[in-house]
Amino acid sequence: MILELTQKQQTWQEEIRAFVNNEIVPIANQYDKEEVTPPELIMKMADHGYLGALLPQEYGGRGLDYVSLGILNEEVGRGCSSVRSLLTVHGMASLSILRWGNQEQKDRWLPKFATGELLGAFGLTEPNIGTDAKNIETTAVLSGDHYILNGKKKWITYGQIADLYLVFAQCEGRPTAFLVERNSPGFTTHPIKGVMGTRASMLAELHMDECRIPKENMLSRVGFGLTYVATNCLDYGRFTIASGCVGIGQACIDACLEYTASRIQFGLPIANHQLIKKMIAEMITNVKAARLLCHQASFLKDIAHPNSMKETWIAKYFASTMLAKITTDAIQIHGAYGCSEENSLQRYYRDSRVMEIIEGTTQMHEIIIADSMY
Structure with a gap:
């Protein structure tokens, strides 16, 4: 397994990060309040090729490897979990037609999925x-x-x-x-x-x-629905959710580093307090570990390794469970400010609870992971 991104993957990450910072982060809390994703944002994502990221170029997609798909979901998840979830379900539908559809179904729907004409x-x-x-x-x-x-x-x-x-x-x-x-x-x-x-x-x-x-x-x-279609779609969904959890965790780290360096209590930045450092250290370590688990799963998917699905279970389980503590600690560090609806941290916390439920609860993952070892 190669742990470093290629130059192409790094460039891809920088492109998405800039898009998320400019188009999603500034108004993600507004989306959350209004309970809507604006159609103009969806079309911007389509124009950048994000909706067709996994589809082959013959259908108008980007034909990305799984490492690059993980980067996409991490960065978009850092900005807004709701918007990232569009990538998940749109990708699940795309993947099902690509793998199991006949040629007529592929020709009819996949090009429109790639361009965002259809969701x-x-x-x-x-x-x-x-x-x-x-x-x-x-x-x-x-x-x-x-x-x-x-x-x-x-x-x-x-x-x-x-x-x-x-x-x-x-x-x-x-x-x-x-x-x-x-x-x-x-x-x-x-x-x-x-x-x-x-x-x-x-x-x-x-x-x-x-x-x-x-x-x-x-x-x-x-x-053919359960054994093949649903199983593979859910596997893809778990992978994107795990990557998205890493993005939320990174957003918490970024917010806490900035806040603790500037927030003065008892004459010193709170970053100087040992218990704050402990929470920050745990955040950094857990997010890095979750990211490596996602990279491991994506690497195995790219080489079609038979263990890729099991590694995806582990990545989703760890990433979603570690996120619950990270978002809790991030709010604790920010105090009352972290509970304000104007602060993104309360949104990260609420979204983290969903991550332990969708595409298989934490408890189901514990059963599956344990059973797989027997």
Whole structure:
């Protein structure tokens, strides 16, 4: 494993960092309050090629390696976790079509995904079942040239504005993946407001009431949804979330270094106090460790190593759990100022709680990681 970034990767990081500093950081708290991601920001990200980062150049994407994808998600996560989550779900939908779609599906949707003309979302979670994919209640029944879908999905990131949804449903008694367009008859979305964290990620509940989609919108074949499509999409999601957690952690470090150097108490900058130094040292060490775990996972993905998925579980588990303490300590260092809605730290703290839930809870990761060693 090579721990240093290539010159190309360093240049990529500098480009994204400048974009995030200029376009996201100054107004991320405003997005959070309004619970919306402005369409003009999404188009700017598309224009820079961020939405098509993982897609091959033949479809208009950048065809990036996983190390570079990790850099993208870390830097955008540093600015706003909600905006970073768009990269996750759009990427999951893109990846599913790229890997499991037929040529017609790839030619139809991937070029529009790369340019941001269409946005993708991931529809697995349900109100009664959660993410227990084997027992999802949404059904799909073939009727002539169409599938008829009935059911609900909940907590769907960017479900309010997505154009194409990767939806999982029981078909002939087996979980199967379908591509559902927003304008499909019988398909509606309902905004979810007031969540604790990632408030700008425009969550929605999806309703399918006798929803009709062309039979050509099945992805691969019946029963292919859970073992292949969902598993690989969730793996990609965990990788991007882990990288995003590193970004939030780095944002906390940056804020604390600046504040502790300038905040005077008892005649000295609080950076001189040993307990402050202890918290800063722990932050730096944990973020560096999480970043290295993400680099390890990305390196293994780039060489198609069979352990890449297991290393991604570990990276997501460590990055999300260490972030909870980092955001807590960052607020503690800032005192009342850290609790103010004008300060980004309270947003980082709220977002960190979400990171331990999405794409597999902390407890599920502990079970999976332990079981994998047996």
